[in-house]
Amino acid sequence: MSFKVAIVGRPNVGKSTLFNRLVGQKLALVDDTPGVTRDRRPGDARLFDLRFTIIDTAGLEEAAADTLPGRMRAQTEAAIDEADLSLFLVDAKAGLTPADNTLADLLRRRGKPVVLVANKAEARGSDGGFYDAFALGLGEPCPISAEHGQGMNDLREAIIEAIGPDRAFGKDDPAEEARTDVMLTREEAENPEEAAPYDDTKPMRVAIVGRPNAGKSTLINTLLGEERMLTGPEAGITRDSISVEWEWKGRPIKLFDTAGMRRKARVQEKLEKLSVADALRAIRFAECVVIVFDATIPFEKQDLQIVDLVIREGRAAVLAFNKWDLIEDRQAVLADLREKTDRLLPQARGIRAVPISGERGTGVDRLMQAISDTDRVWNRRISTARLNRWLEAQTVSHPPPAVSGRRLRMKYMTQVKARPPGFMISCTRPDAVPESYIRYLINGLRNDFDMPGVPIRIHFRAGDNPFEHKRKKKR
Known part of the structure; x- marks a missing residue:
């Protein structure tokens, strides 16, 4: 992107609505409640032929630095x-309000180009507010309607005039996005014995999820080495799912900070429902998901439900037991956590769990290594020949059960996808395969091919009957 643009203003003037208009997606949460946006959110904006990075910010309010509005103000100033x-x-x-005058003074002191935008100009009686904006001393206001898309051409002209044509139309050479498809290439399909090597340099998307006040934003700030996310003792500070670019050992990583997810029965307000829905979208978009537990009160019912949700979505999951610095008898607690992890999460047997302190930074390197190792397993492909030799050994040591007096026969097995690993088994009467035998096969795959902690999918299908055409002729 050629330049960066920040959208600033007091609460509830339509900043997030304009942000969504410019990026072409409903990324930022929008509600009639003032102060919905708290963190600063970047996005790739398009305004006709202009391409730039847009930053949505929290509404500016006068408040003490140690309060939540004060910390939001610091994010806006950044x-x-x-x-x-x-x-x-x-x-x-x-x-106009006194807050508008205060923000105008702040922008003048910064000495950077400013475009004054009069939003909601389509409303009746907006002419008075439009002409009042001249009193701010920032030039002629640009009337727009962010909700209806009116005045966008005037906004484009104002941006070009403020920043200059050379900067506005500067060209960059962005690197081509990494290939993220999960299907086999033709070469891999023709050579099933050769699995594609794991590329540990390709970008990876990691979502941080958990209950409110588990320390998700603090963990991301520690990884980035800066106060990028808004944090504090209050529960539920994060509302939007914010993505930030980062690099670990030369590997590009996009981190997603998400809102804390409470039990569904407790989520009543519309705004919290929107925040949780945004967090669920982040989980579906991510490749690896870190579920942050509060080590002082781990394995609440909601913790287990979040892990189950991540596994059902097919994401690679890693557990992070945060606030480890508050634990006194660490060896005993660690042994108890290992036992509960194996017992309470049988659907993710072998899932990697790392004790960390997001505030002090202890254990974060081990956490990132666990994420990398889990992603490697999540991308793993196994050749068809190895799978069929394994299936034959499994059926010999533990034959499929007989259903209604007829024994099931497993004929053929192949891996049809990765991310997560998915397998297809050709067998007789696929609908009759009991769940217990499916779990037996999944556990065998985990143990024999070293695939701990990732979801494994097995699909059954009936084999082709070579005499089917003869039966149709008789009819």
Whole structure:
């Protein structure tokens, strides 16, 4: 992207609505409640022929530095310092407020280009607020409607004039995105004995999830080495799922910070429902998911439900027992956590679990190594010949059960996909294979091919009957 633009303004003037309009997706949460946005969220914006990075920010409020609004203000000021240009949104329908004047003074002190934008200009009675905006001393306001998409061409012209044509149309050579498809290539299909090697340099998407106040944002700040995410003692600070770029041992990683997920019965407010839905989208988009547990109160019912959700979505999962610095008898607690992990999470047998302290940074290197190892298993492919030799040995040592007096026959096995590993077995009467035998095969795959902690899918299908055409002729 050629330049960065920060959207700033007081609460509820339509910053997130304009952000969604420019990125072309509903990425930021939008609600009538003031102060929905708290962290700063970047996105790739497109405004006709302009391409740039847009940053959504929290509404600016006057507050003490140690309060939640004060920490939100610090995030907004960091976005202004990071950006090359600021879009200063005012509400043309409601008119100017003292907060608008305070923000105008702040932007003038920064000395960076500013485009004054009068949002909600489509509303009746907005002319008074539009002309009042001239009093801010930031030039002529640009009237737009972020919700309806009006005035976007005028906004484009204002941005070009403020930042200059050379900077506005600067060209970059972005690297081609890494290939993320999971199907076999033609060469791999023709040579089933040769599995594709694991590429430990390709980008990886990692989502951090867990209950509220488990320390997810603090962990991300520690990994990044900066106060990128808004943190504090209050539960439920994070609302949007924010993605940030990072690099670990030369490998590009995109981290997703998500809102804390409470039990469904306790989620009543519309805004929290939107936050949880955003977190679920982050899980589906990620490749590896780190479930953060509070080590002082681990294995709550909601913790187990989150792990089960991640496994059912087919993601590679890693457990992080956070706040390990608060544990006194660590050896005893660690042994207890291992026992409970094996007993309470049988669907993810062998899942990697790492004790960490997100605040102090202890254990984060082991956590990243566990993520890399789990992703390697999640991408693993096994040749068809090895699978069929393994299937023959399994059926000899533990033959399939007889159902209704007829024994099931397992004929052929192959891996049809990775991420997560998925296998197909050709057999007689696939609908009659009992769940107990499926679990036996999955556990055998985990042990014999070293695939701990990742979801494994096995599908059964009936083999082709070579005499089927003769039966149809008789009819």
